[in-house]
Amino acid sequence: MQNIDYKGWVQYFIKICELFNVYPKKILDIACGTGSEILYLSEMGFNITGIDISEKMLEIAKEKLKDRKNVRFFKMDMRDLNLHEKYDAVFSFFDSMNYILNIDDMEKCFKGVYNVLKDGGIFIFDMNTYYSLKEIWDNSTTIKETGNIYSIWKNEWNEEERISTLKLLLNVKEKDKSFLIEEIHKEKAYFPDEIENLLKKVFFKKVYFFDFKTFSEINETTIRMVVVALK
Template sequence: MCSFIYNNFAYVYDKLTLDIDYRRWADYVESIFKKHNLNVSMILELGCGTGSFGIEMARRGYDMICLDLSADMLDCASEKAQKEGLDILFLNQNMCSFELYGTVDAIVCLLDSFNYLTKPAQINKMFKLVQNYLNPGGVFIFDINTQYKFENVIADNLFYEINDDVTYIWENNYNPKTRKARFDLTFFVKQGELYERFDETHYEKSYSDSEIMDFIKSSGMKFVSQYGELTLRKASPVSQRNFYVCRK
């Protein structure tokens, strides 16, 4: 558990993502490695958050570099890794302008971190860096929240969860013309006998499959496959999360 000295959202992030089975996600990424006969040792994770996926992969023997724009998230991630005695390099950098000292075998960008890039120029910059820091034949794996999910699940809906330690209200506003979503989150975090309120606003953008393919093609990378959520089957029209695999 991260100390409350960190940014409020970083503190509650793990509580709000208890439904994410990071072991299953790690199994899935490894299944992609196996399916495409990839020999992977060192992995870079873009948008690592509080490090749960990177920590799971490090447990499995991979050399992990985990990058995030939020220093508070990284403080939380580093604390978790240290408690397990895991040697992970955490970098406080932007996924559109990061720098490494060498190359890696695989780069992953998971849990719709890709959708947080709301301008095509940002995505093109990221792809350029991904290609630059991948070893020859290296793989880039990323997922997106699909247009179907934005239009039919996220839309202008309201979500909430109430429990003893943290309660949140998540209000969405989706503009179908710009295909941008605004997430307004209000949290009530228990502090002793009282609850502290704080607010966060996040933005994501919806991208079509054809736009994703154009980004890959423009980058000079080779498209390998598209999969539905945590499967090795082609995504359906009602898939809420799609995965893409491309190689240098």
Template sequence: MAHVYDRLMEDAPYAHWQSYTREMINAYLPGASSILDLGCGTGEITRRLHEDGFRVTGVDLSSDMLTIAQQKSPASIQWLHQDITNLEGLTGYDCVVSYCDVLNYLVDPEQVTQAFANAFEALRPQGLFLFDVHSVEHVEQHLLGQTFAEVYDDVSFIWFCDEGDQPNKVVHDLTFFVQQGATYERFDEQHVQRVYDLQDLKQWLKQTGFNIKQVSADFQTAPHSDGDRLFFVCQKP
């Protein structure tokens, strides 16, 4: 999927994640200069934050994603192949971000709490942790049981969303057809995500040691929790 990811995500609201990050840093930690991006993928958000003047590090579990990120980005961005539930050697950052529902790929609560703990340890005192997740309502109302498809000249895909074997788990079965010369090559991938209750996420964040500054939805900066994508602003004491 790494090789077609940018092609299929051309319309993703990367500029919104970029501006949201700037606004939250300006509101809660003016002067922040370093950002750690957990689950950076092909580095679109990481690169944009670098263009804003931040010193950035991108972390992802997919070496293929990181290869593409490195190829299209300045050499001054650091890319690390690590699991966000098992980070090593990362400390002192002003801000940690994890966007585009990365944390929904952690399908066990223990993985989520470990990722929270790793973000906490990577931050300096007063540092910010900014992340988003799918809301339970969004998955129930807009994803489960749905089929999506896109067709372009060089690539197309069919995406089935089905209920998983546990509550609030969703299985994404994707089939891609990618042009290779005069023919199309098919490949299949399965992605599994899980959504968590808002109150559980708040409890785990507080148990980790974070102060929750605000929760909002769908890139809005005013606090509210009614939307498809929930955004959290947390601060290390």
């Protein structure tokens, strides 16, 4: 992803840990993608395990961090965590949790995270809100041109399912040729009480919500919420 402040995201998540007096050494990053955030976590001295369902994403991540001895990667679905060690913190960045499209799968994910956390551990993730997906993304079409990439972003909102479907068309120019890439992304909007109830159902003790990049409470126009669950 271009124009993402990966370092800023990482620093914010670590500040949240410190706010709750959690000082992690071992961190699990679920849905880690190409590992850009892990690059900064590794530079800060943490031992990190990254998991993702995409083999292609993991290949890029492994190449990017091949010289880092404090980083490991596994191909794994975050809805079915199968790890045999415990972590001080579990992170998920960039609204990855919105890609879980039904509440039963979300519960499976939360239960798996709970099981791999040490007692007193912390789970931090961000989500696009209902307001964001419905009112801002909505049924909109956006055209962007960044460097050698021309893109069309078309969003479709389904109110009944609370799912936003993004159809992305990329025209990438390289020297004397160009090629098209088509992607479809689906994100589900969850309400805070749904998330809190699920987390407590799998025995997390405390759950907190922050407006992204702040320590302020969320409100009806919050675009991105950050969820903090304590074991």
